[in-house]
């Protein structure tokens with residue numbers, strides 16, 4: 001369950017060399033896979049630089065704009081396979097920080113950094129919050145990241161309903177998982193239901209901004225809501 005190795009990666013993103021883009025070791029199909037198989041410019045670059053996913057560039061871009069992650073932070077990464085964000089977050093929080101990710105698919109090969117734990121699980125499961133908290137050492141996260149996206153079926157109503165359920169599950173995790181004052185970044189796909197949740201999420205933070213990233217594929221409906229200063233939801 002816990003992925004660990006002997007050294008923490010502190011090298012810049014481009015120097016995290018790997019031999020190939022990674023695929024999950026178990027048979028749960030990931031909605032991300034078809035996207036990664038499209039050979040666009042960033043996909044090719046990620047492959048060349050040995051990164052686990054082109055998605056790594058998105059967290060780099062968010063960090064460049066918002067400086068969300070700091071040394072020593074505890075970070076939860078929701079929908080973390082194949083681990084591109086885990087590696088970036090691991091480097092940004094450093095040896096004094098902790099990163100706990102979860103996905104339906106197993107992160108394999110494991111992240112070679114002792115400050116990262118990658119769990120296999122469903123964000124919609126009742127025990128997910130407790131598992132992530134435990135992996136973070138019992139204290140809530142300073143930053144919650146979500147790049148999670150449901151597997152697309154091609155049936156628009158169903159895809160929207162799945163996205164809505166996923167966003168609601170993530171929204172429900174926040175009061176327990178994110179400390180008051182903490183930061184949040186979440187991918188939101190366009191759609192009326194998602195926009196309602198987007199509006200609700202904004203009210204839970206003192207500051208919030210929606211951004212379309214340069215590293216997002218052309219034609220994609222994804223946006224990222226980046227929010228700071230969580231008002232806290234337990235009381």
Ligand SMILES: C[S@@+](CC[C@H](N)C(=O)[O-])C[C@H]1O[C@@H](n2cnc3c(N)ncnc32)[C@H](O)[C@@H]1O
Nearest residue numbers: 032055079082083084085104122123147148149
């Ligand atoms: C775009 S990928 C994430 C890429 C990742 N940020 C990276 O840098 O490698 C989206 C992920 O969300 C995951 N996901 C979708 N629904 C989920 C759920 N209910 N529970 C856990 N993970 C989920 C998918 O399995 C998929 O791997």
